[in-house]
Amino acid sequence: MLLSGMQRLRDVGMDKALLGVDAENPSGATRLYESVGFRKVHTNIFYVKEF
Secondary structure, eight states: OHHHHHHHHHHTTOOOOOOOOOTTOTTOHHHHHHHTTOOOOOOOOOOOOOO
């Protein structure tokens, strides 16, 4: 589905795809995205404090 979606974007003239992912996600999502050519360009860090 990922590759199909990327191809459809290319077919309609898009030249870049961006996505956001939780880098701590244990599912291996970052490996999947990197395996099809995505690369990390920015990292966000969020802090939370529960009361």
